[in-house]
Amino acid sequence: MKATVSWQQALTFTGQTESGFSQTLDGNGEALSPMETVLLAVGACSSIDVVDILKKRRLTVTDCQCELDAERAAEPPRVFTKIHAHYKVIGENLKEKDVDRAVALSADKYCSVMLMLKGNVEITTSYSIETV
Incomplete structure (x- = not known):
């Protein structure tokens, strides 16, 4: 690249x-x-994973939003110290165990951006599910 x-x-x-x-x-x-x-990039990378994982499980996802809240160091270099990603996943018949697993797999195994920051930035996740 x-x-x-x-x-x-x-x-x-x-x-x-x-x-x-x-x-x-x-x-x-x-x-x-x-x-x-x-x-x-954190939100996009991990959201791609979440949607892809759910679709591979043949689940119907109609929308996914990732709300990000970050804190930065007060003094230069003003690096991120904390990032929280909250996923709002909307779809049909979505079960908590499926969304929980998709978010965890993204954060722990697949999201290269999150994993690149791991060890330097405290990254936490949460999610909510809306069914249509």
Whole structure:
């Protein structure tokens, strides 16, 4: 995997991946900050796992949202110290044991972003289920 980050102006940069996607990043609040992208990556990576695991069990998932709450160190470097991910999973006939297992498997085995942060960031998870 390769990527290039190019300075645009002030503290604004454009990140370009080898797959052709790009994202504007900024240190002044004009676009996503690098730390915001890491937080979003935690939610996206783990949500992909949760949905994929449930679908592989032939369960009907109609929506999945991951609400993230993070704390950062007060002094530089202002790394994440804690991240809590709460999954709102909506679907048909979803059982608590299935969603619990999907969230646990993501956090403990499959989510490369969470696992990359493990040991440096306290990561906790929770979930709620809505049936349609």
